[in-house]
Structures are given as structure tokens and as C-alpha cells.
Amino acid sequence: GESVGLHLPTLSVQEGDNSIINCAYSNSASDYFIWYKQESGKGPQFIIDIRSNMDKRQGQRVTVLLNKTVKHLSLQIAATQPGDSAVYFCAEYQAGTALIFGKGTTLSVSS
Amino acid sequence: DTGVSQDPRHKITKRGQNVTFRCDPISEHNRLYWYRQTLGQGPEFLTYFQNEAQLEKSRLLSDRFSAERPKGSFSTLEIQRTEQGDSAMYLCASSLQQPSRQFFGPGTRLTVL
Numbered sequence: 481g482e483s484v485g486l487h488l489p490t491l492s493v494q495e496g497d498n499s500i501i502n503c504a505y506s507n508s509a510s511d512y513f514i515w516y517k518q519e520s521g522k523g524p525q526f527i528i529d530i531r532s533n534m535d536k537r538q539g540q541r542v543t544v545l546l547n548k549t550v551k552h553l554s555l556q557i558a559a560t561q562p563g564d565s566a567v568y569f570c571a572e573y574q575a576g577t578a579l580i581f582g583k584g585t586t587l588s589v590s591s
Numbered sequence: 592d593t594g595v596s597q598d599p600r601h602k603i604t605k606r607g608q609n610v611t612f613r614c615d616p617i618s619e620h621n622r623l624y625w626y627r628q629t630l631g632q633g634p635e636f637l638t639y640f641q642n643e644a645q646l647e648k649s650r651l652l653s654d655r656f657s658a659e660r661p662k663g664s665f666s667t668l669e670i671q672r673t674e675q676g677d678s679a680m681y682l683c684a685s686s687l688q689q690p691s692r693q694f695f696g697p698g699t700r701l702t703v704l
Contacts (some may be wrong), residue, residue: 482677511638511691512691514691514692516695517620521697522593522698523682523684523695523696523697523698524634524695525695526692526693526694526695529689529691529692542613544618569633569634571633573690575690577626577647578624578636578639578647579634579636579691579693580627580636581633581634581635582633583631583632583633584631584632584633
């Protein structure tokens with residue numbers, strides 16, 4: 481079946497480093513790709529999305545890159561902070577359907 | 592707080608009982624979604640509404656699951672004859688014009704004994 485998955489279940493970085501979280505997807509028909517952050521005991525929090533006709537989008541301290549050739553999505557977090565520690569999910573959306581989430585990457589930031 | 596709210600936050604029930612969860616979306620959002628999340632997994636879509644119309648319900652896990660949004664505002668998710676496998680976090684989300692930008696509530700954690 482079609483699914484969105486992440487390359488690594490965990491990522492550990494030092495405070496101040498840049499973090500890169502990767503995701504592979506399989507549905508070429510998806511219209512949007514989205515990154516969510518989920519802290520323990522909370523619902524997922526929208527971070528940033530990118531439309532399928534774009535290859536890069538920047539937000540505050542975050543950049544999402546989309547490579548449609550290899551069906552790869554990444555989230556770059558600049559100057560990672562302890563408050564960035566959470567589980568990060570990529571998701572895809574196709575018009576008329578719902579969000580399809582991957583399994584998540586746990587980011588641990590040590591100070 | 593003007594975010595998505597869910598009630599209760601935790602529910603413990605015995606197998607075979609019925610449970611109902613409530614979701615209050617962000618007030619101007621016309622779309623409302625229900626997801627289920629089990630430990631270590633991403634949220635799994637169940638159903639969604641646009642205003643009071645339930646536009647997708649084929650992903651509901653069984654006929655024991657049902658959802659309503661009678662006035663196009665809050666929504667309820669009911670699970671009848673609960674089973675231990677129903678234990679999970681049930682998440683609600685809402686969106687406005689951009690359905691890819693869904694805002695999630697804190698979830699209701701269900702434990703079936």
C-alpha cells in the first residue's frame with residue numbers, strides 16, 4: 481500500500497547544531513507534504529508544509545526540502561534547541577483524502 | 592484558549608462498555624477530522640466532516656465506531672462494545688481552507704480493561 485515513512489527512528493543532536501530529519505514517500509499524486517511535531521502527551525503540532533510543485537520552503541528556523549525525483553522529504557532545523565525535542569512526523573495529503581502519517585522520528589537535543 | 596479542545600482527556604472503561612468522546616474545533620474551521628494513534632505510530636485517519644456532512648467514513652475501524660457533527664460545530668466519536676484493541680489515543684483536528692494544515696487537539700487517551 482501507499483505509505484509515508486521515515487528513515488531513522490531516532491536522532492540525537494547537541495544544542496546549537498542543525499538537525500536534518502528525513503522522510504521517504506511513495507504516493508506521487510500527493511498535493512502537499514507536511515511536517516508535524518508531537519511532544520509527549522500532546523497532539524501533533526503543524527510546523528510547515530510544502531506544495532508538490534515546490535522544492536523548498538522556509539519558515540522560522542525550519543526548512544523543508546522536497547525531491548520528487550527520489551520521493552524524499554526532509555526537515556532542517558537550524559540551531560536546534562532543547563525545546564525542539566519531540567517526535568517529528570511527515571505526512572502527505574491528496575485532495576479529497578486525509579493526511580497519511582509516517583511512523584515518526586524522535587529528536588533528542590542535549591545541552 | 593482558542594485551539595482544538597477534546598473531552599475527556601483520559602477515559603478508562605471496561606471491555607464491552609460504550610464510550611463517547613467530544614471535540615470542539617477552532618471556531619471558524621469548517622472541517623473536522625478524527626484520528627487514532629497507537630504507541631509509536633503516526634496518527635491514523637478515521638473520518639472527517641465538512642460542516643455537518645460526514646464526507647469520508649470508510650476508514651472507520653469497524654461498525655462499532657461512529658461519529659457525528661450535528662450542527663457543524665462540535666463533534667462526537669462513539670465506540671460501542673469496546674475491546675482491548677481499541678485502547679489508543681483518539682485525536683481530533685480541524686482546518687479551514689487548507690485541509691493540509693490541520694490543527695490537532697490534545698487527544699483523548701482510551702484504556703479498555
